[in-house]
Amino acid sequence: MAALPVIASGRDIRLDLFRGLALWFIFVDHIPTNVVSWLTVRNYGFSDATEIFVFISGYTAVIAYGRMMQRDGWMRAAGRVYRRVWQLYVAHILLFVAFSAQVAWVSEARDTPALIEEMEMLGLGQNPYRAILEAALLKFRPVNLDVLPLYIVLLAAFPLVLPALLRRPMAVIAASLALYAVTSHFDWNLPAYPENKVWFFNPMAWQVVFYLGAAFAVLGPRLAWLDRFRLPLSILAVLYLVFAAIIALSWHYNPLERLIPAFIGRIIYPIDKTNIDILRFAHFLALAWLVRLVVPVDAAFLKWRIFLPLRRCGEQSLLIFCLGTFLALSGQVIVDHFEESLLSQIAVSVGGILIMCAAAYAASWFKGGGTAGRDRAPAAEVVP
Amino acid sequence: MTRAWHWLAAILLVIVPTAASPQSMTLCRAKAELLELGSPLEIARKAIATRKQLRIIALGSSSTAGYGVSNPAFAFPAQLKMGLDKALPGVDVDVVNKGIGGQDVEEMVTRMRSEMEDNPPSLMVWQTGTNAAIRHMPLEKFERWLRRGMTIGKSLGTDIVLMNLQYVPAVVAASDKEAYEKIMGAVAHEFDAGLFRRFDIMRGWYEDGMPYAQFVQLDGLHLNDFGQKCIGKLLTKAVLNSLNGP
Numbered sequence: 001m002a003a004l005p006v007i008a009s010g011r012d013i014r015l016d017l018f019r020g021l022a023l024w025f026i027f028v029d030h031i032p033t034n035v036v037s038w039l040t041v042r043n044y045g046f047s048d049a050t051e052i053f054v055f056i057s058g059y060t061a062v063i064a065y066g067r068m069m070q071r072d073g074w075m076r077a078a079g080r081v082y083r084r085v086w087q088l089y090v091a092h093i094l095l096f097v098a099f100s101a102q103v104a105w106v107s108e109a110r111d112t113p114a115l116i117e118e119m120e121m122l123g124l125g126q127n128p129y130r131a132i133l134e135a136a137l138l139k140f141r142p143v144n145l146d147v148l149p150l151y152i153v154l155l156a157a158f159p160l161v162l163p164a165l166l167r168r169p170m171a172v173i174a175a176s177l178a179l180y181a182v183t184s185h186f187d188w189n190l191p192a193y194p195e196n197k198v199w200f201f202n203p204m205a206w207q208v209v210f211y212l213g214a215a216f217a218v219l220g221p222r223l224a225w226l227d228r229f230r231l232p233l234s235i236l237a238v239l240y241l242v243f244a245a246i247i248a249l250s251w252h253y254n255p256l257e258r259l260i261p262a263f264i265g266r267i268i269y270p271i272d273k274t275n276i277d278i279l280r281f282a283h284f285l286a287l288a289w290l291v292r293l294v295v296p297v298d299a300a301f302l303k304w305r306i307f308l309p310l311r312r313c314g315e316q317s318l319l320i321f322c323l324g325t326f327l328a329l330s331g332q333v334i335v336d337h338f339e340e341s342l343l344s345q346i347a348v349s350v351g352g353i354l355i356m357c358a359a360a361y362a363a364s365w366f367k368g369g370g371t372a373g374r375d376r377a378p379a380a381e382v383v384p
Numbered sequence: 385m386t387r388a389w390h391w392l393a394a395i396l397l398v399i400v401p402t403a404a405s406p407q408s409m410t411l412c413r414a415k416a417e418l419l420e421l422g423s424p425l426e427i428a429r430k431a432i433a434t435r436k437q438l439r440i441i442a443l444g445s446s447s448t449a450g451y452g453v454s455n456p457a458f459a460f461p462a463q464l465k466m467g468l469d470k471a472l473p474g475v476d477v478d479v480v481n482k483g484i485g486g487q488d489v490e491e492m493v494t495r496m497r498s499e500m501e502d503n504p505p506s507l508m509v510w511q512t513g514t515n516a517a518i519r520h521m522p523l524e525k526f527e528r529w530l531r532r533g534m535t536i537g538k539s540l541g542t543d544i545v546l547m548n549l550q551y552v553p554a555v556v557a558a559s560d561k562e563a564y565e566k567i568m569g570a571v572a573h574e575f576d577a578g579l580f581r582r583f584d585i586m587r588g589w590y591e592d593g594m595p596y597a598q599f600v601q602l603d604g605l606h607l608n609d610f611g612q613k614c615i616g617k618l619l620t621k622a623v624l625n626s627l628n629g630p
Contacts, residue, residue, distance in 0.1 A: 032454065032609055033407050042602065144454060187486060196449040196484045251553075251597040251604075254590065265557030270518070270605035273452070277603075340406050 005166060005218050007066045013302045013311060014295055015063075019056045020314030020360075023324055025049035027356065028349050030144050030328035033340045036349035041287070043252070045244035046271055050147065050201065051209055051284035053321075057151060058213030061158055066166055066218065078159035085156050088318065092148040095322045096135050099145065099329060100124065106333050134193035141192075144325055146200040153190075153203040154210045161211070169215040176215075180208035184275040198274060205275040209284070234293065237286035244283050312360035319363050320356050327352040405598045405610060412614035413592075414585040419622040421578030427543045429627055431506035432475055438468065440479045441503050441542075443492055444511030447550060448483025450612065452601050458609045459483075461509070463616020464623070471624055480505070488515045489526060493533040500540050508537055509580070509619070511547040513568055517558045518605070527567045534575040545578035545623070546571070550611075551586035553596060553604035578626060580619055586611075 025040040026049045042048040061081075069077035124131050134140035138149045165172045182188070183204040190199050216223060226233065247268065250257040271277045295302070313320045331348040338344035431437050442448050442461035450459025457466075465479040480503045484491075489512050500508070510533065516526045537544045548568045549555050565583050572579040589599060596604070599611035607615060 030454075033405060046602075048602075142456070194481075196481065198451070198485055200452065248602075251600070251602070252595045254593060254595055257553075257596065262557055262559075265553055265604075266559070268604075269554035269557050270603045272605075273601075273603050336407070340408060 005169075005220065005222075007063060007070070007218065007220065012063075012297055014291075014297060015056050015060055016311040016314030017302060017307055018052055018291070018314070019060075019317050020310035020312070020320070022049040022052040022056070023313050023317060023320045023356070024310070024353055026053065026147070026321070027324035027328050027331075027352055030325065031331045031335060031345070031348065033335055034331075034345045034349060035342055036346060043248055045241060045248050045283045045287070046277070046280045047284040047287065051276075051280065053147070053317075054150070054154070054206055054209040055213035055284065055288065057154070058210035059217040061155065061210075062162075062165065062214045062217035065158070065162060069162055069166065074159070074163060077162065081155060081159045081162075085152055088148060088152045088155065091318055091322050092138070092145070092152065093136065095148070095325060096142075096145060098326055099142070102326065102329055131193070137193075139191060139193040141200075144328065147325075148321070150199070150201040150203050150206055154207055157207075158214075161214075165211075165214055165218055169218040172211055173215045176208050176211040180205055180276075184272075187275070189274070200274055202274050202276075208281065209276065230293070233289060237289050240282065240286045241290070244279075309357040309360070312364055313356055316360045316363045320360055323356055323359055324352070327355060405608075407610055407613075409614065409617060411594065411598070411610075412617055414588060414618050418581050418585050418588070419618060419625055421545055421580060421622050421626045422573070423543065423545070423576060423578035423626060424629060425507060425543045425545075425578065425623070425626045427541065428507045432472065432627070436474060437476045438472065438478070438507065439503065439505045440464065440468075440477070440507045440509060441500060441505040442479055442481050442483060442509045442511070443496060443499060444483040444509075444547070445487045445492075445515055446483065446485035446606055447514070447547075447612075447615075448481060448509075448511050449485050450481075450483070451485050452603075452606050453609050453612050455609070458612045458616075460607075460612050460616035460619055463613055464509070464620050467617060467620030468623070471620070483511070486515065488519065488521065489513070489529040489533065493529050493536065496533055496536050497540070500537070500542065504540070505542050507543045507545065507623075509545045509547055510537070511582075513549045513564045514555055514605075517549055517561045517564045518554050520558070520560075523560070523563055523567065526564060527571065530567065530571050531575075534571060534577065538575060543578070544572075544575065545580055547580040547582050547619070549583045550607060551583050551590060552600045552607075555583075555605075578622075580622055582615060585615075585618060 025042070028034055029037050029040055029042055029049065031037070037043065040049065041052075065077045065081055068080060131140055138152065141149050161172060183202065188204055189202050190204070192198050246256070247260065247264075250260055268279060271279050273280070301307075331352055334348050335341075335344050428438055428440075431439070440461075442464070446452075448459070448461060450456055450462070453459055456462060459481070461479045461481045461483070465477060468475075468477045468479075482495075482499045482503075492510070492512060512530070513526075515521075534544060546568050548565050549561055555561050561583075569579055569581075571577075586599065590596070599608060599614065600606070601608045
C-alpha cells in the first residue's frame with residue numbers, strides 16, 4: 001500500500017448521534033432500579049452501550065489524529081493525543097473527587113450510622129491515603145468509574161499504533177484480534193487495587209473494539225466490498241440479534257428461560273464482560289452492520305432537529321460522560337429515597353438527560369465563542 | 385393503528401412490573417431449614433465468649449471478591465461484617481476478604497495456609513465449587529483438593545463454613561453441578577464443618593418466580609448487587625443461628 005489513505009474529512013453526524021445515545025444509555029443503565037433502562041440495548045442482547053462508546057472512540061481517534069499525522073507529522077499528532085489523555089485523566093480524578101464528596105454529603109445529610117457503610121462504598125473506609133494514591137494510579141476505580149480509565153489506557157497506546165494503522169489497517173486488525181484472543185485465553189489483566197480486584201473492562205481485551213473502529217475509519221470506502229455479501233450478512237445479523245434478544249429476555253421471564261435448551265446454556269455461558277466475550281463482540285458487530293445499512297451517512301433524518309440534543313451530547317462526550325456518571329449516583333439516591341417508585345425512576349431519568357443536554361448546549365455555546373445559531377460544532381476540534 | 389397501540393400497551397403492562405429489578409430486601413428470603421449450617425461453630429463461640437472477638441476470613445473466588453458489584457460494601461463478606469456488628473454489640477467483629485476472581489479449589493488450598501497465618505481466624509467461610517463446575521474439573525480431583533483444604537483449615541484451629549455453588553445460568557447449564565454440590569455437603573459433614581446451601585437458597589428464588597436478572601449479572605454467572613446483599617444477609621442469619629443455637 002504505497003499511497004496513504006484519504007481519511008474522511010467531513011463530520012460524520014452518525015458518530016456524534018450514536019455516541020450521544022450511548023452516553024444516555026450509560027446514564028440510564030447505571031441507575032440500578034430503572035424502568036427506563038428498558039429503552040436501552042442492554043436488555044435486548046449481549047452487548048451494551050460500552051461497545052458503542054469504545055468503537056466510536058476508536059473511529060473518531062483516527063478522524064481526529066490520523067489526518068493530523070498525515071498533515072503535520074507524528075510528533076504533533078502524538079502531542080495532541082497526550083494532551084487529550086491528560087484531559088481525560090484530569091476529568092477522571094475530578095469525577096472521583098466529586099463522587100466521594102457526593103457520597104460523604106449524602107451520608108451526612110441522612111445523619112445515620114450508614115456513613116461508614118457509605119464510605120466503605122469507596123473503599124476509603126480502611127485506608128483512605130492508600131486509596132487516593134491507588135486512584136491516582138488508576139488502579140482503584142470504585143462504583144462505575146471503570147470506563148474512563150479504559151479509555152485513558154487505550155488512547156495512551158494509540159500514538160504507538162497510529163503509523164501502522166494508517167499504512168496497514170488489516171495487519172493492525174489481525175494483531176488486535178491476536179492480543180484479544182491471547183488475553184482471554186490466559187486471562188491476563190492489569191493490576192488493580194485492592195489486590196483481589198481486576199480492571200472490570202480489561203484494556204487488553206477491549207482494545208479489539210477500539211482498534212476495529214479505528215481500522216474501519218482508515219479503511220472507509222474500502223469496506224465497500226462487504227456490500228457484495230449484503231444479503232447473507234444481513235440475514236446472519238438479524239438471526240443472531242433475534243437469538244440474543246430471546247436469551248436476554250429470558251433473564252427476565254422464567255417461563256421463557258425454561259424453554260431454552262440446556263445445551264445452548266452450556267455453550268454460551270458465562271458471557272464475560274471483563275474480557276468482552278466473543279458473543280458480546282459479535283452482537284455489537286451485527287448491530288453495527290445493520291445500523292450501517294439502515295442509517296447511511298447522508299440520511300436526511302440525521303439532520304432532524306429532534307436529534308440535535310443527542311448530537312450535542314455526543315460532541316461533548318467527555319463532559320457528558322462525567323456528568324452522567326455523577327448524575328447516575330444522585331439518581332440512585334433519589335430513587336432509593338422514594339422507595340423505588342416508578343414515577344421517581346422516570347423523573348430521575350428524564351431529569352438527568354435534560355441536565356446532560358443543557359450542559360452539552362452550554363459547552364458547545366462556550367466553545368463556539370458564545371455565538372448563537374450555529375448548527376454544528378467547529379470542524380477543527382473533532383475530539384475522540 | 386389503534387390495535388397496534390393496544391398491543392404495545394399490553395406488552396408494556398407485562399414488562400413494567402418485572403422490569404425494574406428492585407433493590408429492596410423484602411424479596412430476599414430463604415426457607416428456614418436452608419439457614420441451618422449444621423455446625424455449632426464451637427471455636428467461634430469460644431472466641432466471642434472469652435475474648436469478645438470474632439475473626440472471620442472469607443476465602444473464595446469472584447463471589448467473595450465482589451466482582452462487578454457497584455459497591456464493595458455489597459459483597460457478601462462486607463454484608464456479613466455489617467450484619468454481625470449489628471447483631472453482636474460489644475464484640476469486635478472482623479471479616480477479611482480473601483476472594484480472588486477465577487480461582488479454583490486447588491489454587492485456594494495452595495494459598496490457604498499463608499492467608500490464615502496472616503489473619504488467624506476463628507471462622508473461615510470458604511466459597512468454592514462454581515468454577516470447578518463450569519470448567520468441568522474431574523469430581524475426584526475436586527473432592528481430593530476439598531479434603532486437603534479442610535484438613536489444613538482444621539489443623540489451624542478454625543471453624544469452617546463451606547459455601548456451595550451459586551444457582552445461575554452458567555452453573556445450571558453445567559451437567560453435573562449437583563455432584564459438586566453433593567461432594568461439598570458430604571465433606572462438610574465429615575469434617576464437622578458448616579454448609580451454607582447457597583445453591584438451594586438461590587434455586588428457591590428462581591422457583592418462586594424471581595427472574596435471573598433480579599439477582600445475576602448479565603454475564604449469567606456473577607451475583608449482582610441484590611444477589612450479593614441478599615446472600616450476605618442470609619449468611620449472617622445462618623451464622624447467628626449457629627452461634628445462638630443449642
